[in-house]
Amino acid sequence: MRYEIRVDGQMSETLAKAFPELDHVVMSGQTVLFGPVVDEAHLYGLLARCRSLGLRVLEMRRVPE
Amino acid sequence: MVSEHGSDRPRSPAAGTDPLGDPFLRTCFAVPVPPAAFLHRPRLTRRLGRVPDTPLTVVDGCAGAGKTLLVADWAARLERPVAWFTVDSCGRAPGVFWAYLLEALRASGAEELQDIGAPADAGTVDHGLLTRLAARLDARDRPVTVVLDAYDRVTALEITDQLGFVLHHAGRGLRLVLVTRVEPTLPLHRCRADGTLTEIRDAELAFTPEEAAALLELHGLHLGHDAVRALVARTRGWAAGLRLCALAARQSGDPEKYLKEFEAGQSTIADFLLAEVLERQPPATQDLLLRVSVLDRFCPDLADALTGRRDAGPVLAELHRSNAFVEYLGHAWYRLHPLFAEILKAHLRMRLPGLESELHRRAARWLRHAGPLSDTLAHGAAAGDWEFTARALVDDLALGQFFTGLRSGDLDALFARMPPGATGPEADLVRAARELAGPDRDRACVHLERARRASARAGPGRAEVRLGCALLDTLDARLAGAPDRAEHAARTARELWRDLPAALLDRHPELPALLRTHLGAARLWAGRFDDARAVLSEAAAGRDAATAPPREEALGLLALIDLLTGWPTRAERAALAALADAERFSLAEPAGLDLVHPVLAAVAVDRDELDDAQALLDRAAAVRPVPPDPVTAACRVIARACLQLARGRTEAALETAGTAVPAAVASPWAEDRTALVVAAAHLAEGRPETAVEVLRDAVGRDAACTVAAARAHLAAGDPDAALHLLDRLPADRSGGPAVTVRALLVRAEAAVLRGDPATARRLAVRALADARRERLRRPLLEAGPSLRRLLRSDVLQGALRSGPADRPGARGRIPPRTARQTALVVEELSGRERDVLRRLARMMSTEEIAADLFVSVNTVKTHLKSAYRKLGVNRRSDAVHRARELRLL
CATH class of the missing domain: 3.40.50.300 (P-loop containing nucleotide triphosphate hydrolases)
Structure with a gap:
């Protein structure tokens, strides 16, 4: 399954390295992380990673393959 | 600071x-x-x-x-x-x-x-x-x-x-x-x-504007009302954001301008500000912060080990003072703020790629000398340095922690990641320990042998490695049923003991506890009960959590020795002590309790509590379908066969007794007990001569077998041969009450057959009194027909009532479930009494039963009264319950 996680603020390249398994695109005032997610455990792990990096998750959605 | x-x-x-x-x-x-x-x-x-x-x-x-x-x-x-x-x-x-x-x-x-x-x-x-x-x-x-x-x-x-x-x-x-x-x-x-x-x-x-203003003041920033409000809006009052903001602004030279720009920015706050603040630290401080991000906690010396410099003390004190990144834990230990640790790790990977595992390696080496083993192992594993990690474990003499203690699961999970490529005697020892502690026991000997050879290649090998080998060897030998090898390995361990620092050994109480328990189990398998008891008593003496599983196992083994030597109440007490200890230390179904259930089942059979025995055996099989070692396997076979015998299922009992228990060396008692079951089956089928034949080898070696052989002689109509066998049994090896009661009953029956009712009655009274103390019923139920008549006689029951009272101590620990006072000998119910009971069990009233049986209500009441007396109860529900228990319905 593929997911898209939208976080508040423009992430630096360095911080994006904390999500090596995902691609990212920076837009006005937001960053979208996207890519394949293995399973539910991975999904919750990504959320926890956002939390521990102090990122505010604005939106998270599953995207069609 | x-x-x-x-x-x-x-x-x-x-x-x-x-x-x-x-x-x-x-x-x-x-x-x-x-x-x-x-x-x-x-x-x-x-x-x-x-x-x-x-x-x-x-x-x-x-x-x-x-x-x-x-x-x-x-x-x-x-x-x-x-x-x-x-x-x-x-x-x-x-x-x-x-x-x-x-x-x-x-x-x-x-x-x-x-x-x-x-x-x-x-x-x-x-x-x-x-x-x-x-x-x-x-x-x-x-x-x-x-x-x-x-x-x-x-x-x-x-x-x-x-x-x-x-x-x-x-x-x-x-x-x-x-x-x-x-x-x-x-x-x-x-x-x-x-x-x-x-x-x-x-x-x-979230910080209010007033609080934010006060916080910024503390950092030496005096801002106007509007500036503070804007800052709070941008950071949403987030403490970390404000703190970093204050640091970055102060370092920027022009705080007002800096904050204006920050407010207009769109970056993720912590990410951006941390990079800014980090950027403005002196290079040495930046380097230190990046490097310690791999650690959960650190002291200056450990940080120095990661940087290769000697400046961490003042740097950390200054960082803490300025409220940047680090928190102080006391004892000169610090940790990074968890938020910053994560971001710093991302910076580390970016700026110093490939350094992470080297940092873990350095941390592991520092911790090896000054830190807790669990941290050493975690960093060693994170560095992928498995030779080092395995060696750290073996050198700490912590191999025993695979088998007991809070760390066993963590250790197992940690070393599960060890690749097959990791070499060295220590890595092989770790593999052997994991296999012995888990389901792959058969594979352990390969790694154990490899470790031994690798260690021996360079001279006599290090004492730590050899001690690890000796510990695992003792366990392996015990599981394989090879008592001599276990004895040899345990002796080697004891000799190595002297060469190792006492302080290190003191930290590992699990080591002697495991060695003693395994050695005791091996000695028990060899039938050396006294020697086994000596080491097992030591293993059972501790009280701490680290040694709980081997202690409970030792108690289980002691219970088995009591059972085999004819002391059911003592066996029960030891088994219950093991259960209580397991409860105290929250062990749900630990391996240490594997023996407890079959031992209690065997005790229950001797007490004719057959449903309890069945439940205990079912439970043992459910918890661990494959018995872990030959001692447990043999104990289960014997308990199950005895239960089947007690239920009159002689064919099944014979089949069970024929179950092979794989072991390197045969066990004398396992063989004797099997012979006992086979002989009892033959006796029950009316073949006393075959029974005598089956027991021929065991007679004289085992008291219970000798008594059983005497009983077979009696059944064959030869009281003299029976008495001759009993007389030859040495007094000091006559065994506990489970044996002596049976011997007394054989003697009593022999007296009946020889026409000496006075002696018979005297012996029977003694047997009944002893049986009552231990709550033994099975020997009485096994007695021959002439003796059963005597046992049922009112004279004898009367003599018994005025006989010795129950010892309170013996009953104190018996669970209430089985502590019920019951008549010693069940008088057989008459056909009519059975009819009445059967209908009672179907919830029929007295009147309904009378109508159904075409008799008067008074007759039903008479039958009931008589049945109550025979079952030793005084209520309908109890009568049905008891009759079911005794399989009378």
């Missing part, structure tokens, strides 16, 4: 109570020290001040919201000590979590919790322990305050349920403060409804 916190040292755990023997654990119990530039916020501490009124407080906010320091600031202002516990990896395993939490409580001075026990298994905590904890807390005059910091690291769902249970039942004796990033799964809505919850969430944790 460091010294002024000297008074904040948490009370160190009392010697011997620390579950891991780990002084570094204290940093988990330390209340974090707020930095100099910390802003005290009365608005929030007042809310926390309400804690004495609500049992539960949840401080729930995002990373860097200032939760921990807020609660630490509040705790430091309290008059009484607080049990502070920062959750770490222990949140994955309930056993470890509760062991640490109990330790935190004790360290905070809750003396009354000293003797409630502790979990000894990482994965489980006994409900009884939680009940005891709640009861002790409930009995307190003033509540104990417990702060669980980083509660979001609790990932095992049952921990929260258990915590909820304790909180609910501790009444006003416990005030719990949870500091967490994630809302705990406690029933918070209910607490909200009945007002027993204080909540401080992100919205309240």
